[in-house]
Amino acid sequence: xxxxxxxxxxxxxxxxxxxxxxxxxxxxxxxxxxxxxxxxxxxxxxxxxxxxxxxxxxxxxxxxxxxxxxxxxxxxxxxxxxxxxxxxxxxxxxxxxxxxxxxxxxxxxxxxxxxxxxxxxxxxxxxxxxxxxxxxxxxxxxxxxxxxxxxxxxxxxxxxxxxxxxxxxxxxxxxxxxxxxxxxxxxxxxxxxxxxxxxxxxxxxxxxxxxxxxxxxxxxxxxxxxxxxxxxxxxxxxxxxxxxxxxxxxxxxxxxxxxxxxxxxxxxxxxxxxx
Numbered sequence: 374x375x376x377x378x379x380x381x382x383x384x385x386x387x388x389x390x391x392x393x394x395x396x397x398x399x400x401x402x403x404x405x406x407x408x409x410x411x412x413x414x415x416x417x418x419x420x421x422x423x424x425x426x427x428x429x430x431x432x433x434x435x436x437x438x439x440x441x442x443x444x445x446x447x448x449x450x451x452x453x454x455x456x457x458x459x460x461x462x463x464x465x466x467x468x469x470x471x472x473x474x475x476x477x478x479x480x481x482x483x484x485x486x487x488x489x490x491x492x493x494x495x496x497x498x499x500x501x502x503x504x505x506x507x508x509x510x511x512x513x514x515x516x517x518x519x520x521x522x523x524x525x526x527x528x529x530x531x532x533x534x535x536x537x538x539x540x541x542x543x544x545x546x547x548x549x550x551x552x553x554x555x556x557x558x559x560x561x562x563x564x565x566x567x568x569x570x571x572x573x574x575x576x577x578x579x580x581x582x583x584x585x586x587x588x589x590x591x592x593x594x595x596x597x598x599x600x601x602x603x604x605x606x607x608x609x610x611x612x613x614x615x616x617x618x619x620x621x622x623x624x625x626x627x628x629x630x631x632x633x634x635x636x637x638x639x640x641x642x643x644x645x646x647x648x
Contacts, residue, residue: 374427374526375485376418377478378451379492379505381408382435382442407442410493414554416561418491419450421526427488428452430481431577434462434473440577447572448564454577455481461582461589466597467499471507473592476585479512482549489531490551494519505553515546521557 385404407415418429431446433439434457443454457477465473481487490512492505502518509516522534524543532545536555564572582592590596618625633639 374421374425374488374528376422376427376429377481377487377490378411378415378418378429378431378446379474379490379508380411380415380431380433380442380446381493381496382406382433382439383408383496383498405438405441407445408493408496408498410495410497410554410556412493412561413556413558414491414493415446415449415451416559417523417554418489419562420559421489421523422450425526430485430487431455432474432477432481433457434465434470437579440579443577444572444575445564447575447577448569449562450565450568454575456577456579457581458579459582461587461593464594464597465592466599467501467503467507468598469592469596471504471511472596473587474504475508475511476587477580478508480585482512486549488548489526490514490549492551492553494553494555502553505551509551512549512551515550517544517546517550517552520552520554523552523558 382405385406429451431451431454495502506516517533519536520533521536525532535542
């Protein structure tokens with residue numbers, strides 16, 4: 374079977390900083406990682422490859438530095454990696470990104486029929502959860518979102534358990550299909566030494582806008598109906614009230630309890646021993 378995994382390189386959110394002058398993300402000097410949800414998508418594709426046989430193709434859109442994420446993805450056992458990189462893609466929102474990725478995946482599908490596309494639930498630098506479903510819609514593939522378990526995969530169907538607001542749902546779709554995954558889907562593996570060595574020597578393919586017959590009006594800023602008008606860092610939290618109980622512990626405790634009652638943090642019915 375042929376599995377395709379959509380990977381995105383994102384800034385490590387623990388190191389994100391905002392430029393106070395431009396109100397944009399400062400990417401220089403900030404470490405980049407594979408989007409965590411995409412990492413679990415890749416893990417599941419590798420597991421299914423090991424279980425039923427086949428191959429795994431990685432697809433990513435981004436600047437040249439995104440090659441690092443693809444090479445890391447190769448170290449876990451993928452077979453092919455493609456980077457979509459062109460200045461014409463710059464400024465693409467989730468709608469334009471889905472158009473670019475789906476166009477590339479369609480070309481891959483024509484050369485080597487795809488059975489299943491994996492994508493993370495969302496990217497941690499955008500949190501829109503729109504790109505995966507957008508790809509499925511453009512390709513005409515069934516989509517199974519928020520997947521937490523792949524229950525069964527046959528030559529023609531896939532059955533997954535997906536997370537919903539009210540609980541869990543078991544759904545089945547005909548292949549080819551696209552699924553977006555949650556982190557609960559699996560535990561990530563460590564790359565093996567042979568795979569790491571192969572990945573170090575591997576050179577991912579780079580496709581530009583000229584590689585495909587892209588419609589310029591559907592990508593980049595022209596193809597993005599949404600735009601960011603302002604980005605700003607939230608104000609720093611001010612310190613709360615500090616109570617020194619070293620001099621009068623009993624009085625301080627009584628004062629604290631009264632304050633909690635006044636702010637309804639402790640319900641008044643609890644006063645006087647009623648719990």
